[in-house]
Amino acid sequence: MESKIIIGTALNDHVRFYLGDTTKLVEDARKIHDCYPTSLAALGRVMSITACMGIRQKEEGESVTTTINGGGAIGTIMVSADNIGNVKGFVGDNHLYLKYNDSNKLAVGLVVGKEGYLKVLRNLKLKSEYVSQVALQSGEIGDDFAYYFSISEQVPSIVSVGVLVDVDYSCKAAGVLLIELLPGHNEEDILYLEDLSKKLEPISSVIEKEKDLKKYLNILFSDAKILEEKEVCYKCDCSKERFMANLLTLPKKDLLEVLSDEKIEIKCEFCEKNYVYDAKDIDVLMQYVKDR
Template structure:
């Protein structure tokens, strides 16, 4: 089944809902970055939450989410334009921890809690909107829930999960978000809390073959699906963009690349594509500057 996201409304419970399956795009990211299981789980959870957050706005704004909790995984980043395409990376892809008592992947240990979750929305205005909150658990879902409450004053349930095979392949990835609307009552909140209390792990449901729509219907019988969007892991890097990046480092640095290395190689953080530049190309760039 291909990856996709749905958006919906539950009028009887005064909330809006989102759900996604991201198994294939995370598997592509795993292969491109050589992710170990806990790193896969961290990036997968982050990309699922980021895609659903981007779907909350219909104007295709660029959204960049950065998490750094001081843990061994380092800085994590995901970027999307709300068009279903996402790219992302983690600082150290070779991170793997499990909790002794459950054997589950210890994402919180890998990410850490001594840091922040930052969301930058670039809507094409003079200044992008930037919201930053301290990390709560490093488990990603809890941290996005806290972000919605603290930064956007929107009470939200965020459930994201990843299941990884013993061979490191991604078995399932995805999640759902429930957001209360201003009209929500105490009864609505109680209903959602009761439903979520013992709700199965979203990664297990996806692995069993449940679709995003079916997962939402397990919580709300009368959910109305209003939109659907296909999802992909894609990088928009190019040789031209790398030249633009080189042009920002200055003539002196470019000259030292020519003198010491007789050229340079740049690797894209998001997809690991390597770009080679010769002495002649660097000299032409110096001349242009």
């Protein structure tokens, strides 16, 4: 079953919610990158939230890229998502499996670290870009995005995101719940959300038990109104031509150095696909350099 995110409003249209079962999306990421549990939990959490941010973009072709680096063992986490539901991502170290001693939970905050940043780049129509960045709060991802939404976008939000990993390392359940306060909200709405956030079950356990997300929505809000349901899937848009075009953006000196080899190999970090450029390709690139 493809991953799906339900978008809607509640509390008299004073909040907007994104509720998603992202199990398949996260499992596809695991297969592509051969992720171990803690690396997968970190990547899966960032992918699930970024998927919501991608489909939140209004125009087709717009996308969101989130980058996290907290100085921890996992290195950089990067995820891109567009507004039609294509998501891709990677982490520096795919093979981390660490748990917190006291709770048996996957130690995401520990491997991400919190001495660093969460950066969000929004690629808007007409080639404009919007970048904002906040300091990491805990490295547990959910808190960090909640902080980003309230500080950078000035939208107080509840963020709940989680990944359950099975004994065979496959993704057992993954999900995301994002609730945003909309303009026009009142004190009552704030109190309702405060109370709700205290009672929330971990979203990955909800997804594991309840396959019908609409039933869960009715537990969250008595007046939930569904506006749209969107499929989200793992898809990389790389190509041999795209990497060639990227090469051409290198400074001439660096490019000439790259082209001095007989064969060039480039691996796509998002999908692990390998591209090989032979003598013929290098000739084509050389021609471009000469014409420049």
